[in-house]
Amino acid sequence: MILVISSRYHTLPTIGGHSRGYLIHQRLWDHFQHLLMRLVLGLEKYSKAKTRTLGTIEALLLLTDWHPRALYAPPPSDGWDSDILFTVKDRRDQDGSTVDSPSRTRWREDVIEPANRSDRMCWMVLSCALSLGNELGIFDEQDEHDSTNTRLAQCERRVAQQKTWLAKLLYVYQEQLSSRLGRRSMMTPSNSHSAVYSDTSQAGSDIQRRAWTPFLTAWTRLTKIVRSISDLLFPNPTTTSQIIRSGRYISMTEHIQTLLTAWSKDHDDTLCEC
Numbered sequence: 001m002i003l004v005i006s007s008r009y010h011t012l013p014t015i016g017g018h019s020r021g022y023l024i025h026q027r028l029w030d031h032f033q034h035l036l037m038r039l040v041l042g043l044e045k046y047s048k049a050k051t052r053t054l055g056t057i058e059a060l061l062l063l064t065d066w067h068p069r070a071l072y073a074p075p076p077s078d079g080w081d082s083d084i085l086f087t088v089k090d091r092r093d094q095d096g097s098t099v100d101s102p103s104r105t106r107w108r109e110d111v112i113e114p115a116n117r118s119d120r121m122c123w124m125v126l127s128c129a130l131s132l133g134n135e136l137g138i139f140d141e142q143d144e145h146d147s148t149n150t151r152l153a154q155c156e157r158r159v160a161q162q163k164t165w166l167a168k169l170l171y172v173y174q175e176q177l178s179s180r181l182g183r184r185s186m187m188t189p190s191n192s193h194s195a196v197y198s199d200t201s202q203a204g205s206d207i208q209r210r211a212w213t214p215f216l217t218a219w220t221r222l223t224k225i226v227r228s229i230s231d232l233l234f235p236n237p238t239t240t241s242q243i244i245r246s247g248r249y250i251s252m253t254e255h256i257q258t259l260l261t262a263w264s265k266d267h268d269d270t271l272c273e274c
Helices: 002-009 017-041 054-065 082-087 102-136 154-181 189-196 207-233 237-246 249-266 268-273
Strands: none
Touching (some): 207 249
């Protein structure tokens, strides 16, 4: 996934580097789609299981932030569909219906539709990452080992730390996306509780993760506040309309402002470092 991203934005310093970058990016994306299909359909060999790993979850999270170029173009196998000609209105229609202006149509095609495709892709990719995370046990409680009797190998400790971090990242990603789209959370309450309250203070020898621990803690807490705001003010259109008409939103927003002020005060040092 890192190669797919870099090949899209990096121009090769050679003759024809720009056009060759397009070709490399497309081939890498085709290969990633093949691996994603193997992941979704469970096409794994027990002797060489290389796609159902924690690294795959990280790759899927990257995909939700950095999209391939193919997302903004139709699939290469698509051709002209005659059904579109009979469903899309144009100026030749005789029923008196109005047709959108060219500028409005261009805005929908260049801005709204790509944004909708991005949201749909992110939603499905995150659901796949959550399913794989459940399969790999990243939301399971970590066993406490007594150092006097049993010492975990360094690799096993690193895997346990990676699971904890991925659980928190998945919680943040899916909660923020579902709140923004007005959908229900994809995580069960037990998994959400496990992700939020898992301990990241023991980062081992990983200096970078120790440095990012305060930021991840602040991000997780802010995500909880965002989810509470969504559930409080926007549970459904009917309830939101009643809250606005009754004026209850004033006291609710004051309570939300208090929560955000407390969050900002508690994590002021972290925000300054960022």
